[in-house]
Amino acid sequence: MAVSSARVGLLLALAVFFWQSIPSAAKVFTVGDSIGWTVLNSPNYTAWTFSKTFRVGDSIVFEYNKQFHNVLEVKKADYTACNNDSALATYTTGNDSIILKTAGHHYYICGVPGHCLAGQKVDILVDKGKAVALAPSPSAPSSSAAPSISPPFSSSNPPTSSSLAHAPSVGARLMLSVTLVVGVVTTCFAVLLVGF
Ligand SMILES: *[C@@H]1O[C@H](CO)[C@@H](O)[C@H](O)[C@H]1NC(C)=O
Ligand SMILES: *[C@@H]1O[C@H](CO)[C@@H](O)[C@H](O)[C@H]1NC(C)=O
Ligand SMILES: *[C@@H]1O[C@H](CO)[C@@H](O)[C@H](O)[C@H]1NC(C)=O
Ligand SMILES: [Cu+2]
Numbered sequence: 001m002a003v004s005s006a007r008v009g010l011l012l013a014l015a016v017f018f019w020q021s022i023p024s025a026a027k028v029f030t031v032g033d034s035i036g037w038t039v040l041n042s043p044n045y046t047a048w049t050f051s052k053t054f055r056v057g058d059s060i061v062f063e064y065n066k067q068f069h070n071v072l073e074v075k076k077a078d079y080t081a082c083n084n085d086s087a088l089a090t091y092t093t094g095n096d097s098i099i100l101k102t103a104g105h106h107y108y109i110c111g112v113p114g115h116c117l118a119g120q121k122v123d124i125l126v127d128k129g130k131a132v133a134l135a136p137s138p139s140a141p142s143s144s145a146a147p148s149i150s151p152p153f154s155s156s157n158p159p160t161s162s163s164l165a166h167a168p169s170v171g172a173r174l175m176l177s178v179t180l181v182v183g184v185v186t187t188c189f190a191v192l193l194v195g196f
Helices: 002-020 045-049 076-081 170-194
Strands: 028-030 059-063 071-074 089-091 095-099 104-109 121-126
Touching: 045 121, 071 076, 076 104
Parallel strands: 028 059
Antiparallel strands: 059 095, 071 089, 071 104, 104 121
């Protein structure tokens, strides 16, 4: 009996393994949520990033009044020093959607004098090697109810276009897992009957 239990456990582990290799859907994060990108009431964007997991393929959206703010992607030193004169990228539309294409830190500040020093800065740490499928489009944010399961393999390589293929819907994932579980149970019975 102990041997059978071990076998069942192994098969269940395999099912979980396959389930995890199905990429989860990309998420869209609005920086600051409903508060947006601002200096009013000194939002703490470090606190905002806590409890969030950013993955390659996810997007962040900066929403702000473009008369008063902008978004600069900067290097770490410029993030720390609030230096606005060597931006890696500049965004000024007031509704900037940025796809997180690489793992590691992505530093953003507002370039308007004083704003970064007042806390309008955010360090987005993107998980290593945990790519998700691309969001359908920034205008159609993926459901936050989507399970956030990461693939089991770790890789420091940026995802290729194939790994950014559309993710199966939650329904498809459910169907797949049901199929897997049915397969596992059937296999277990077969194993028990043959008694091998
Ligand atoms: C922002 O929040 C983080 C995490 O809660 C905290 O460590 C940090 O001191 C806060 N910063 C400010 C300026 O309050
Ligand atoms: C950077 O700061 C200077 C003042 O120090 C300001 O005139 C300029 O507009 C800022 N640049 C950006 C891109 O916000
Ligand atoms: C930003 O753009 C998206 C579509 O790209 C739209 O759904 C959203 O309402 C816009 N937000 C603001 C504050 O304009
Ligand atoms: Cu600003």
